[in-house]
Amino acid sequence: MSATFLGIPPFPEAARAAVDDSRLRHNLRKATHTIRDKRGAVVTELEEDWERLRSEGAAIKSHTLRHLDHYLEQLESSVERAGGHVHWAADAAEANAIVTRLVQATGETDVVKVKSMATQEIELNNALAEAGITAYETDLAELIVQLGDDLPSHILVPAIHLGRSQIREIFLDQMAEWGVAAPEGLTDDPRALAEAARVHLRERFLRTRTAISGANFAVADSGTLVVLESEGNGRMCLTLPETLISVVGIEKIVPTWADLEVFMQTLPRSSTGERMNPYTSTWTGVTPGDGPQEFHLVLLDNGRTDVLADTVGRQALRCIRCSACLNTCPVYERTGGHAYGSVYPGPIGAILTPQLRGMSSEVDEALPYASSLCGACYEVCPVAIDIPEVLVHLREEVAAGPGHLGEKAMMKGAEAVLGSSHALNAAQHAAGAARNLVPRHLPGMAGAWTDTRDLPDVPAESFRQWWNKHEKGQS
């Protein structure tokens, strides 16, 4: 319940610890490569249509963002016409206050939750706990993370950093405190663990009368909300309770019902590498006699309009949270999700988090550098977000800020040396002579560079020296 990303050190420091964890690296490697291969197979199946769907997806989202005010108002009226209520939240505190008030109005102190990035971002569970309301996560991985007082490490498979024996321990230790206990003699067989979760959660699903969800898409013209999932916990939360509260980022809008035909093809294939996820639920306001009879939509800004204002960074708001960029990223594969210090890890997290939070901390200033700029993330992105472009753009912003005076002084010095052949010659002679004295890590300000990179060996002589000795005068 209390786990929070606050207090996680900046990326280089957090990554070093993660890279030293061999079990974590093994789990991550297996997971990312498995999903990546499956994705490749089902994407190839659509042949050249994949690129057309990809660019159409990008075009739909870009268009929506350019007219977001129009589509927000349209969504609001569609949802209200269908019997839902719409609330607006400028920031996390406001969203948390709205949800808390809505839950209190139901008279309930327990709520069930569908996995939702937006509610993790605003740390809704902590806010509800302060008001005496317990929020129960129902996605299997989120349940594991919640019972283990841990943090999610992947957008799609949040408990990917844990092995089956760790999960068994968490279930045996914690399930009884939260509800139905784990069965005696529980093994670490994934089927047994999933069965324990089924039994533990079913009792809760059947008696809890209020649910909280996010949404993958919100359709402006019809007022329809859409949730994709696999386990059925989403369906349980979205249909059995009497009251449903959905917290949805303002960037989740698509203009028309027909637009879903693009994303229902690209999202499952990109995220789990399946042709289609096992369950998708759509609902439009309330349906008398079927599902929740009270529906609240909370539209969340929380920094999104700041991202929108940046014409280069804006494209990050196209993200449909598929996590393909995580699974293909060589940096994520080695560090895992926690190192990014945010609910949004991996390449998308490296551009989204600092923009949402405003690069006011060391953690956020480090994130645009958490990449080798290899471009694999852009290649797989189903809405063609040019993540490397945004990374470089954000690095410019960090470099222009006050935090990198040392780097600027070094560049000034380098400019003086590189600008004069005499100075360069002298420097190269000096470096060659002193090559055995060079430490693995540089001292002082320059140390930050060698903290995350191996210092290259200094050659015994420069190319010019070598040329003068061997080749000069031979031609």
Added chain:
Amino acid sequence: MSTSRERVLARVRAALTDVPADEPVVRPVERPYADSHGMGAALEVLEDRLRDYKALVRRVPADRLAEEVAAALERRGASTVAVPEGVDADWFARTGAERRPDSRERPLELRELDGVDGVVTACAVAIAETGTIVLDGGADQGRRAITLVPDYHLCVVRADQVVDGVPQAVRRLDPARPLTWISGPSATSDIELNRVEGVHGPRTLEVLLVE
């Protein structure tokens, strides 16, 4: 209207000063992508995809549907089944299983639903390429809860309800209705990426494809 609403909308508008005022708000409908991807005859593709999800599938001639429903329920050992009130009663002409009718007006209690052996429904649309069956809450498909809580779902899909690709399905569906898209039984891969069928939804999905 609340001040937060005005504040968020004002921020959105302030963020979009680069967008020309005369830029059209509506996009032309072009659909540059395909309706489907030519993967084969719809029924064969659907059957293949469903089996891939470990759903049970049977192709049945229309005049033998009652026998096949009875046989499926018997194989499953299902003696009580939830049934939406709008389902054709002829489907159950050969089975001895006890039917518990459900409708929006006369819904079964949740605990009762939790106690039945299975549920039998029709569908609205099926998508061959993705192995997806869509329920739209129609009278022969019922409330969303009835296909969720029981552990066994027997779904009858008519050949004329099967389309090749996702865009064709989206065009047939009415967004005003609550929809459930089902692609195989409930499944998770959250534990070391091992696929386990049946976490919360039905662990067994059986499909009768009526030709």
